[in-house]
Amino acid sequence: MKNYLNSLDVQYAFCAEDCTGVIRRIKYDEHTDSFIGFCTPLSDGVPITSRFRTNSLAELNMWMETNEKAPLLSAHCIQAIPPANQTTVPLSFILSAYGTSSKYTALDILKRWIFIYKKSIERIVRIIGFSTDGDSKYFCAVRLMSGFYASMANLNPHIDTSAFSIRTDNWSWYFLRPEQILVLMQDATHLVTKLRNRLLSTTAELRIGNTDITLEHLQQILDDSEITKLDHGLTQTDLNPADRQNFRSCFRITNSDVLNLLGRDEDADGTRMYLQLIKFIITYIEPTTSINPLRPGLLFKK
DSSP states (O other): HHHHHHHOOOOOEEEEEEEEEEEOOEEEEEEEEEEEOOOOOEETTETTTTTOSSSSSHHHHHHHHHHHOOOOEEEEEEEOOOTTOEEEEEEEOOEEEEEEEEOOOOOHHHHHHHHHHHHHHHTTTTEEEEEEEOHHHHHHHHEEEEETTOOOOSSTTTOOOTOOOOOOTTTTOOSSSSSOOEEEEHHHHHHHHHHHHHOOOOOOOOOTTEEEEEEHHHHHHHHHHHHHHHOOOGGGGGGGOOOTTTTHHHHTTTTTHHHHHHTTOOOGGGHHHHHHHHHHHHHHHHHTTGGGOOHHHSSSSS
């Protein structure tokens, strides 16, 4: 990581962490001279490297009988943050990846973040923050790290010489502690797809005030014979709840034409506001969005 960031002349980076399902399989990795595919044991939340290295067939057989094959792959990605005058965004790269299961705790996640943060500081690299999905264990770790109605008696990660302070003079809506060492957020891609999936759910009931938020309002646009695809850009696939990772459909159901059509129906005000919220989140992660409109001073006005 240090060599890569030095090649870019960058000292700041952001880290993202997530798990994905994999086929359970054990194989030999010649690069590490060890067997991979087992659930990697953790030490203070940090994976133990080359744990399954052996020249003994009997030991390998014992591992096969006593150790769980990993159903998940945990990956940590680093995104370099270039200077403001640099127009190109550097490519991200994988910091680590290892087999795991769901048998870890929020404290493991928290200790792993602190480990990555401190080891990076030793190499004169400042990790600005971490991004994850909305898993309950990750969310708990975010609360503990940021002090959002949660704290630990024996661990105070915000007490650090590299901590930054947030001025909250008139922010009645701000409930985190002013001192932080990391910016923590939910992965925006996961967030918008989850909001979309909730909208398409057949069991969830959503409301804003007295107005319903429902898939039916979008279906009515598709079914209207007087409106063509040229008018809204939607397809029936965009409203398919079985396709839970269809991120591109989030763009189509929130495009301006769809929002304008929903605006003609007062009963669809709740759905329109819900989709507008998703559109705001998408705007933040669009590569074409300028950084200037995202400055806090422009976002939070008195």
